[in-house]
Every structure is written in structure tokens, then in C-alpha cells.
Amino acid sequence: MKEFERGLKSTQDSVVKMYLTYVRSLPNKEERGKYLALDLGGTNFRILLIEFNQENFKIIDLQMEPIPTELFYGTGQQLFDYIAQHVVDFAIRNKLVGVRIALGFCFSFPVIQRGLAEATLVTWTKSFDCSGVVGYDVVRLLKASLKRKMIHSIPFIDVVAIINDTTGTLICGALQDKNCKIGLIVGTGSNACYVEKLQKIEKWPFNYGSPDQVVINCECGAFGDDNVLEFVTTVWDRALNYESLNIDKQIHEKLISGMYLPELLRRTIITLIEKGILFQGKAPLELFKPYSIETKFMSFMDRDPEDLKETIFFISNHFKNLEFSEIDAKIVQMVNNRITRRSANFVANCLWALIKRIDGPNVSIAYDGSLICLHPHYKKWVEEKLNYLMDYGKK
DSSP states (O other), X not given: OHHHHHHHHOXXXXXXXXXXXXXOOOXXXXXXXXXXXXXXXXXXXXXXXXXXXXXXXXXXXXXXXXXXXXXXXXXHHHHHHHHHHHHHHHHHXXXXXXXXXXXXXXXXXXXXXXXXXXXXXXXXOTTOOOBTOBXXXXXXXXXXXXXXXXXXXXXXXXXXXXXXXXXXXXXXXXXXXXXXXXXXXESSSEEEEEEEEGGGOTTOOSOOXXXXXXXXXXXXXXXXXXXXXXXXXXXHHHHHHHTSXXXXXXXXXXXXXXXXXHHHHHHHXXXXXXXXXXXXXXXXXXXXXXXXXXXXXXXXXXXXXXXXXXXXXXXXXXXXXXXXXXXXXXXXXXXXXXXXXXXXXXXXXXXXXXXXXXXXSOOEEEEESHHHHHSSSHHHHHHHHHHHHHHHHHO
16 A cells, blocks of 8 residues: 555656556447457557447457567567558458547557657566667657658557556456456466545646546556555565566566466475475476476466376476476465465455555456457456455554
8 A cells, every 4th residue: 555655656766666557548349440459468469449339339340460579679660561451451351441439559568658649668577678669659759660661551540548558457347347346467476556536646637627537557557666565465476576687676577477376386396305305306408498388288287186197297297207296296286376365465465455546336347368358267266255355454
């Protein structure tokens, strides 16, 4: 709660930045028309053509494209030119020639916004490290790339708004439930946003006119960057942090997200082998490759705590020619479960703090992300911990 308060007073003086999104209103089911959407936030990007008709909306077309590995470390112009070319091709395919159409840009990285369509990148996360983007307006970069790729027969694509995936999740949730006030992402990365009253935001630069609210992008993945979470981190958390591309950054995210949990599992297994607890002290070579375990295997192993079938399958297929016992499999399964449950607990703690800030009678939470959506029990674990915290807070 203190970190949130600090961020609402000053972005510069806080670790959890609590960025203003300038999204003041949520959907009221009166929206109409066709729009383009571009979603960039991970190893793929998506382009969508969406049609709104008051209470209903439908996705007319959707295209998902992988981002070539070399573009993660190239220039910003190369990245945005690549994306812009696909957007233009998508527009041509959907016969939007001669049409002026608005595009909403979902950009899932920390930005400082100064308006709905003006956002300066603060830092790259999730393995991106393109040059010439940090400190620049990403909307302007996208517009420049679109201009380079558009020819006279192409529709005029107008980038009218930028949000991140967390705000997008909240907006989608509000389309379905008027009580939806929080957006949550737990996937490759992690973050949350919520609706805050203007009177509670000391850094709000304008008057308090109607609507007297704005969506706050917490960027809570940075919680702990000032060492306040040192007391809950393990030797494996610290080792992962020291060897990461963004040392001492996104500490909370490194405890939670699907990008890092498998790496924590790998490092923990190595320690247990070194101590002679696992696999008779014999470490398979495959285990020494960083980030070699996929999140999906953690989900499989958590499916049924009483059944070792998925864990045995994981060990047998991931570590070739390794002799192991049923006890080994049980230990791996237990460690896997503890890492994932701890992640769910951290998420619940964050949600509890946001619910207390909103202080309303009914608050719904919209969620998205591969971990919370695809893991068989993750959402339930978050709910269990959140309900415990809510009950504890009433005592």
C-alpha cells in the first residue's frame, strides 16, 4: 500500500510507478464501428479487425505473427517497420482500401504517457533490447513506420490510443461486468491496473472534472527493486536476478511470471542434486542450459498432486537416460508446486492491496495471461489466498 501511495504522489520518487493511462471512461455498451488493434508484448504480435455494435462486438479477422529473434536485439526502426508491413498487408487483405480507420495500440512495456496517444518507453522487459526506442514516443515510431510502408492505395491508419495489455484486459472485463475495476496479467510477464479516483492522485496534472477517475497502470512488476522484498527471496531468486538481463529490475515479476518460474525450478533442482537429495547426486547435462524448462511442464506437473504420471513424463523426456525413483519424481513435483503456489500468493497480495484502495462494495477482476489462464489450479490458488486476506482484514 505504501508503494502505491508513493507512486501516486510522484513517478520519479517511487519504485512502483503507478503510471497515468489517461483512460478516463470504461465501455458503456454504446460503442459502434470497425477498428484495428495491434497487440505487441511478447514473442508474437497480433493484428485484429474488430466491429462494435453497442452491447456486442466481434473479431472479424485476427492475425498472429512471431517476432524473428534478431529483431529483439536490432533497432527500433527494424522492429516497427516489420510490424507495420504486416499491419498494412492485413488492411489490404480486409479490403480497407480508401478507408480511414482508427488503430488502438496495445504495447505491454513500461511507458510514461502524456496523453491517450503519446507514450515514452521507460525500459524494455521480457528479453527485448531494441536500440533507439527507450526514451522515445513509441506511438510516433509506429506512425513513422506505417507511413513508410503505406502507399496511395492503402487506407489511412490513424493510431489514436495506446494502452498496455493490463489496461486492455480491464476494458474487456468492463464490457462484460460493470463492477470490473481491476485488470490483471500473469503470463510471460505480470502486471495490474485499476480504476482510481482523481482526488487520490496527487500527481494528476489536470482539474478534477467528470469523469472523476482514471485507470492507473501500476507496473507492479518493479515492486521490490528497492530491496523491500529481500526478506522473502531465496538463494535461487537472487541467483536468477544476478544473471538476468535486467539485474535488480522487475524483482516482483521475477517471483511471479511464467518467464521466470521454470528457471527457478531448474536452479532449485540443481541445488537438490548437488546436495545428494535428487537423482543420486547425478545431474543431467540438459539441466545446465538456462531457461531450458518450459512453463507448460510446470502446469502439467501441477495437474494432480496425487498422480506422478506427468512428473515422470517430464523427467523422462527432458533428461534423457536419467535413472530416477518415484521419490525423486515426488520431490520434483513438490518443489514445482511450491514455486507456483508462491507466485499465486504474491499475486493475491497485490490484488488485495488494490481492492483496499478501491474500497467499493463489489469489485470484479479481469484477468489474462498464459499462466493464470492455462495452469489448471493457478486462478483457484489466487482466489483462495485473496479470500483468506479479505477475511483476515475484517478481523
